[in-house]
Amino acid sequence: MTDRPSLLDDRRVLPIALGANWIYALPAADPARDGVLLIDAGPDYDGAWEALVAQLHAAGLNPSQVRTVLITHAHLDHCGLAQRWQQQGAQLAGSADEVSRFLLGDRVARHQADLVVRFMLEAGVPADKLEQIIRRRRDRPASPPRPESPDQRAARQRPSRERWPDVLRGTPFQLDRELADGDEIVVGDRRLRFIAAPGHTPGNAVYLEEAQDAAGASLFSGDQLLPHITPNPGLHFHSRTQRFRSLPAYTRSLERIATLGAQHLYPGHGEPRDGSVQDAIDRTLSHHTKRQQRVLHFLRDGPLSPYQVLAKFFPHLPDARLWQAFAEVIGHIDALVERGEVVEEESESGERTLRRPG
Numbered sequence: 110m111t112d113r114p115s116l117l118d119d120r121r122v123l124p125i126a127l128g129a130n131w132i133y134a135l136p137a138a139d140p141a142r143d144g145v146l147l148i149d150a151g152p153d154y155d156g157a158w159e160a161l162v163a164q165l166h167a168a169g170l171n172p173s174q175v176r177t178v179l180i181t182h183a184h185l186d187h188c189g190l191a192q193r194w195q196q197q198g199a200q201l202a203g204s205a206d207e208v209s210r211f212l213l214g215d216r217v218a219r220h221q222a223d224l225v226v227r228f229m230l231e232a233g234v235p236a237d238k239l240e241q242i243i244r245r246r247r248d249r250p251a252s253p254p255r256p257e258s259p260d261q262r263a264a265r266q267r268p269s270r271e272r273w274p275d276v277l278r279g280t281p282f283q284l285d286r287e288l289a290d291g292d293e294i295v296v297g298d299r300r301l302r303f304i305a306a307p308g309h310t311p312g313n314a315v316y317l318e319e320a321q322d323a324a325g326a327s328l329f330s331g332d333q334l335l336p337h338i339t340p341n342p343g344l345h346f347h348s349r350t351q352r353f354r355s356l357p358a359y360t361r362s363l364e365r366i367a368t369l370g371a372q373h374l375y376p377g378h379g380e381p382r383d384g385s386v387q388d389a390i391d392r393t394l395s396h397h398t399k400r401q402q403r404v405l406h407f408l409r410d411g412p413l414s415p416y417q418v419l420a421k422f423f424p425h426l427p428d429a430r431l432w433q434a435f436a437e438v439i440g441h442i443d444a445l446v447e448r449g450e451v452v453e454e455e456s457e458s459g460e461r462t463l464r465r466p467g
């Protein structure tokens with residue numbers, strides 16, 4: 110035992126900050142014997158691994174003690190370092206469905222991007238606007254512009270909690286253990302439950318640690334629940350014709366999480382908060398309700414294309430934000446269509462129109 114002040118919180122969780130991400134180390138009562146469990150592998154940028162190891166060391170822990178890394182979802186900033194952990198001897202566990210997409214890396218990203226573009230055209234996004242966006246995405250530099258002075262580089266790499274200091278990398282990886290809803294993960298005296306929470310991504314998950322005492326259960330929420338911002342639903346296609354309706358799935362997952370009795374929020378972005386799970390859920394759901402009410406309001410005078418709804422929502426939207434804003438508006442439309450409050454019609458040429466029923 111050391112007498113250094115512990116960096117672990119009351120529930121023996123070590124929050125680790127890596128650029129804009131937070132990951133969490135959960136050591137067993139005897140970490141040297143039983144190991145440490147990690148929630149999310151962390152983003153992979155220049156210096157990320159070193160920053161992660163330094164934070165473990167500062168808490169008296171060692172990377173070789175990490176036995177299991179639990180993945181919330183296969184976004185680059187959450188699992189970029191997964192393969193690195195595997196090389197260190199840790200086991201990777203998570204949703205197989207989720208990780209198989211990550212494994213295909215760029216191929217899936219490109220295929221998905223093509224489907225999204227087609228879908229945006231059908232939703233009424235003007236072709237010239239779309240053309241500009243495609244060009245900007247294609248010409249986006251893969252690495253930061255060079256040359257760069259040492260001072261510029263130092264400034265870019267200065268630790269910040271709002272952004273990653275460098276470009277994110279992602280190495281494809283395979284899971285050692287595939288988890289299904291309700292599965293338990295045990296490391297020494299620690300027990301966590303895998304909760305499937307599709308929405309943010311199709312195979313998204315959160316992890317729950319039951320209370321060891323009256324302290325209340327902890328929720329490791331990845332991007333499902335964030336303290337300051339409302340997580341963005343993505344656009345995902347299972348196939349050319351089958352789209353995953355992400356926001357309705359997200360809402361169902363959130364309503365289910367609300368019944369789990371978790372109190373303490375350990376999010377993938379933003380500092381962990383005691384006793385804040387219900388607050389974050391209420392805030393997110395009420396934000397969605399308000400936005401969906403606005404969509405209904407816009408449709409009161411007659412049918413609109415999804416893009417026309419978007420243009421009413423965000424009249425001064427810069428083109429660079431179109432993709433993200435489009436995904437959000439489609440999410441709200443999906444929720445209204447599922448509840449029967451909006452009817453979606455498709456013309457023979459594939460153009461979509463929305464209207465109030467009746």
Ligand SMILES: [Zn+2]
Pocket residue numbers: 182184309332
């Ligand atoms: Zn994410």
